[in-house]
Amino acid sequence: MTTGPVWHPISARDNPQLQRLRKLAQDATAYRKMGGVWLEGDHLARAALQRGLRPALALITDVAAADESLRALADQASKVLVVSPALFKTVSGLESPAQIGFDLQLPPPLRIEPQADSVVLDRLQDAGNVGTILRSAAALGFRQVLALKGTAALWSPKVLRAGMGAHFGLRLVEGLSVSDLDGLKVPLLATSSHTDALLHEAELPSPCAWVMGHEGQGVDEALMARCALRIGIPQPGGEESLNVASAASICLYESARRRLTRQG
Template sequence: MSSATVLHITSKDNPVLQRLRKLSQDGGAYRKLGSVWLEGDHLVRACLQRGHAVTQAVLTEAAAADPALRALAEAAPRMLVVPLALFKTISGLESPAQIGFEVPHAAGQALTPGLDSVVLDRLQDAGNVGTILRSAAAFGFRQVLALKGTAALWSPKVLRAGMGAHFGLRLIEGLAPADLDALAAPLIATSSHAEKQLHQIVLPQPCAWVMGHEGQGVQAELMARCALTVGIPQPGGEESLNVGSAAAICLYESARQRL
């Protein structure tokens, strides 16, 4: 028997729904409000599987009548049941997923030295950021360090692109290049001018792969801190790779050598 408190809400002016709208519509609102909005059963399941704390569940009346979705919602200490029309006002999707969680967000974590990491240098595209988080989690990189100017890691768009990877990673934002000195692991960047190609080098373990801005690449101050630069073979002759694709290749090679 669930011990969750169940509340039925029918007013669009309810203060909880007003807060959730801000979290859904403003990618950086979680930094001010201290909460994150997760929409959809996939993100909700990923959150629960990793044992992440949950503040409350929000679900439509139809979802509350669905045994599987209601069971997910009952993992939260409080359930808010709303009409579909109200759920649509807090949804960031064209087709609302009908269930979501509000979860607490803890800011201000310190980076962990000596941990395999990925550094994001002012990446702007939420899809790229989420893709890199998925690759990091898949290939055993447990820490992602975002420099100032990078897309908000816990924004709804990055969360959707990450597909649950957030809950298996240490995510630290708002860093400056000098903060990475505390990492105590060599930084590696890719470069089309590098003398050695990725497959020709024994990669350091642990290490931190640096992924730069989509248009400008890695900033000079950060590149100067890199102990190693490598090239990615591109026999097809393309000038460069999408940063998400480049990250997946580099992280895979590190994981391959580690194993």
């Protein structure tokens, strides 16, 4: 007969376990030193569990603990801390905090998978853009995301929230230099206003790696020089450029559509 975790009521703001969670929740890069990530809210918690991941610890409010489904969610952790909503708010980095969160062990570092359909993030600064691209990559079959140095921290709370659970279905490698991409053995494709071809006309290789550049500066020159194709996205509405997350979604969709057409 199996038993659930022990539930520990916590009332002290300076409790060491709460201090750890506070750091993970409010410092974008704390996970790199602390080896864990903060998943706030039942959606991220369920997404991790659905991928077979089990948290070391759950934090739940006494109010949420009265909800049977949230209580069952917390019971998936090895240990559960119960706090008041006011104390939970001191941990959360959100203006309107959730009522439950997980401390999940950070996945071990991964190496580049040479032949994988990939997305390369070149110094993207906005956490919302990065998380949105991760969602698109997961949805459209690009299972590897490679982040160059200067890109928003992939496991930061903001990117995790924007990714909506996509992290757990992706192979994520960050902190890379341009030369590290030598380990990638598929063609690099980049969007550019100086195009070799337009997206709907270009011969798109498969597998491939789409390169998405800095929101203001675009793709680094040295990285662009490595790209097999520079591809333009038609914009009949006349706008000068697209948001990088929107551009990524369009490009990944077109690659996925071509792949499915070939398979069919």
